[in-house]
Amino acid sequence: RADHEAKLGTARKWLLWVSILTVVSGIGFYFIQSAQTEREIQKAERQMAGTPPAQRDAQLKAAIGMTWEEAVAHDRGQVSLMLFVNLGLAAAYFVLWIWAARNAFGASLTALILFGSVIVVSAILEPASLAQGWLVKIFFTAALFKAVSSGYRERKLYGARS
Secondary structure (H helix, E strand, O other): OHHHHHHHHHHHHHHHHEEEEHHHHHHHHHHHHHHHHHHHHHHHHOOOOOOHHHHHHHHHHHHHHHOOHHHHHHHHHHHHHHHHHHHHHHHHHHHHHHHHOOOOHHHOOOOHHHHHHHHHHHHOHHHHHOOOOOOHHHHHHHHHHHHHHHHHHHHHHOOOOO
């Protein structure tokens, strides 16, 4: 029983760590992406220096379907959106950490499915993201599998709790 309780405690700790690291990495990536976006905007501004705004907007509208201001707002908005997505994921993992005290199996399984879904969606949207942070992805996936396993053993031993 004590060994099992320790494993459940470890499972819950992993959920908390996934939440914390999602916040930290989300904020870090926000600042990195924000700086990169601003550099790209400045580079584009230098390349289009001397082009009248109406002509610039017409060229951009034909090429990408947006004016200069719309394109800049879009790019900055994408960076902000990623921050909010990461903060939302962190909040979800935190809620799962709380829920794991009552239902370790359900919370851990939900966290594993959520984590896997994020990886799959990210890979579909940006295939290069699959290779980024692969060691962390493997590590967290293994930890979440252990959490699911511990939660399942708890459920079998002591019955389902809500």
